[in-house]
Amino acid sequence: MKLTYAELPELYRLYLQHPQVSIDSRRVPDGGLFIALRGRTDGNQYAAAALAAGAAYAIVDDPEVAAAGDDRYLLVEDGLKALQQLAGRHRAAFRMPVFAITGSNGKTTTKELIAAVMSQQYRVHATPGNYNNHIGLPLTILSMPPGTEFLILEMGANHRGEIAELCAIGRPTHGLITNIGTAHLEGFGGQEGIRLGKGELYDFLRTNGGVVFVNNDEPQLADMAQGMSRIIPYFSSEEPSLSVAGLEIKTLATHPNLRVAFFSEARELVETDTQLAGKHNLQNVKSAIAVGRYFKVPGAGICAALSGYRPANHRSQWLTHRGVTFYWDAYNANPSSVGAALSSFSADSAPSDSVVVLGEMLELGEAAPAAHRQVALQAGQVARTVLLVGREMAEVAREFDRPHFADSGQLAEWFWQQEWAGKKVFVKGSRGNRLERLLD
Known part of the structure; x- marks a missing residue:
C-alpha cells in the first residue's frame, strides 16, 4: 500500500484508531503505530520486529520492506515527513492553548516550571525531557492524553530555520524566548544568527496573532518583540507595584535557594520559596509566575508549584x-x-x-x-x-x-x-x- 501526503487523512484515521506512536521497535506499544526513520540506523530494518512485538501497522519508506506482502506495512515517501505531517494534522484538531518555549539557556527548566504551575489549574501535557527537536516535538504532540487542556512544546535548534519548522508543526498560540545566549554558535553562524534563529518563534506568533511573554530583564527580547500586538511583559523590581504595566517580581533571596514575591489575583504580595539555586534560575521562575498569572492560576497554586518543584536530570x-x-x-x-x-x-x-x-x-x-x-x-x-x-x-x-x-x-x-x-x-x-x- 502506498501512502503519500495526499493520503494523510487515511493515515490520521489509522492513528485515531491506534493513538500510540513509536520510532523504537524495542518500545513499540501493543496495538500502536511504528514509524521507521532513517538516521544512524535505518528504522525500516526493524519494521518486522515492531510488528512482531505487537504494532498494528509499520509505516516505512523502503519499497523493498513494504513489498513483503503484509498489509500491515504502509509505504510513505519519507518516514520523517509522515511523522511530522501526522503531528501537524493532530495539532490542527485542537483549539487549546499551545505554549512554545525556546532560547539559548533554561528552556527545559522553564518548561518544567510552567508545567508545574499550569498543572495546578489545567490538564497539562509537556515535552518530556528535552524531546525538543524535529522528531521529539511531533512525538510530543502525538502522545497527548485525552482531555489535555494546555500543551507545552519546548523547541530546540542549532541552526536557522529550525524553529520556524517546529512552529509550522506545533502552531503555538503563546510563547516565550528565555534568552539570547551563546549556544550553538557554530550552527547559527554567530550571535546575530542566534538572535534571528530564536526570533523565528516571535515571527510565527507575530504573523498568527499569538501572545508573546517578554522578560524585560533579558537583553534584546523587548527589541525583538517590537511590532507585536499582544505582549505580556514581566520584570524584576525591588518595590513591586500594581500601578505599572506588566508583572513585577521581587527577589527576596538568591542563595542557598531562590525566594521571590509577586502580586496574586487578590492584589496581595505573596512570597514563595523554591528549590532552585542561582540568579540564572531567577529568570526561569519569573517566566513561570508570569504565565501562571496570565492564565489565572491562583497565587497559592503558583507558590505551591514553585516550592514543590525539584530540579532533576543534572540541572542546578x-x-x-x-x-x-x-x-x-x-x-x-x-x-x-x-x-x-x-x-x-x-x-x-x-x-x-x-x-x-x-x-x-x-x-x-x-x-x-x-x-x-x-x-x-x-x-x-x-x-x-x-x-x-x-x-x-x-x-x-x-x-x-x-x-x-x-x-x-x-x-x-x-x-x-x-x-x-x-x-x-x-x-x-x-x-x-x-x-x-x-x-x-
Whole structure:
C-alpha cells in the first residue's frame, strides 16, 4: 500500500484508531503505530520486529520492506515527513492553548516550571525531557492524553530555520524566548544568527496573532518583540507595584535557594520559596509566575508549584555523594550559561573551599578557544582548584597550569583518590562530556 501526503487523512484515521506512536521497535506499544526513520540506523530494518512485538501497522519508506506482502506495512515517501505531517494534522484538531518555549539557556527548566504551575489549574501535557527537536516535538504532540487542556512544546535548534519548522508543526498560540545566549554558535553562524534563529518563534506568533511573554530583564527580547500586538511583559523590581504595566517580581533571596514575591489575583504580595539555586534560575521562575498569572492560576497554586518543584536530570542541583557536596549543573553548557552558574555558585562558596569542574563546551566553532579561555579565567576567580575536562580544554589547561583530563572517566578515577572534606564542588559541562560518571 502506498501512502503519500495526499493520503494523510487515511493515515490520521489509522492513528485515531491506534493513538500510540513509536520510532523504537524495542518500545513499540501493543496495538500502536511504528514509524521507521532513517538516521544512524535505518528504522525500516526493524519494521518486522515492531510488528512482531505487537504494532498494528509499520509505516516505512523502503519499497523493498513494504513489498513483503503484509498489509500491515504502509509505504510513505519519507518516514520523517509522515511523522511530522501526522503531528501537524493532530495539532490542527485542537483549539487549546499551545505554549512554545525556546532560547539559548533554561528552556527545559522553564518548561518544567510552567508545567508545574499550569498543572495546578489545567490538564497539562509537556515535552518530556528535552524531546525538543524535529522528531521529539511531533512525538510530543502525538502522545497527548485525552482531555489535555494546555500543551507545552519546548523547541530546540542549532541552526536557522529550525524553529520556524517546529512552529509550522506545533502552531503555538503563546510563547516565550528565555534568552539570547551563546549556544550553538557554530550552527547559527554567530550571535546575530542566534538572535534571528530564536526570533523565528516571535515571527510565527507575530504573523498568527499569538501572545508573546517578554522578560524585560533579558537583553534584546523587548527589541525583538517590537511590532507585536499582544505582549505580556514581566520584570524584576525591588518595590513591586500594581500601578505599572506588566508583572513585577521581587527577589527576596538568591542563595542557598531562590525566594521571590509577586502580586496574586487578590492584589496581595505573596512570597514563595523554591528549590532552585542561582540568579540564572531567577529568570526561569519569573517566566513561570508570569504565565501562571496570565492564565489565572491562583497565587497559592503558583507558590505551591514553585516550592514543590525539584530540579532533576543534572540541572542546578545541590547534592551530596560519597560525603562530598556538589553543585551539579552538567546537563548542558555554553559560555553564557557557564558564566551565570559560576556567578551563582560563588555567592555561596568561598574560593578556598571551592572546587570547579568544567567540561568542554561543544558546537562553538571558531569561537571555541576564546570561549573556553573565558570560562576558565572566571573559574579561577571562583575557586582555587579548577579541573578541566575534554579536548577543547587541553590548551587552556596548559596555559593556566590546571589539571586536565581527557574524559570524565579519567577524571572520576583521579577525583575519588583525593580528599575533598569540607569542599563544595561545582560541576558543569556539555552533555557529551558525561560528567555524571563522577557519581557512578
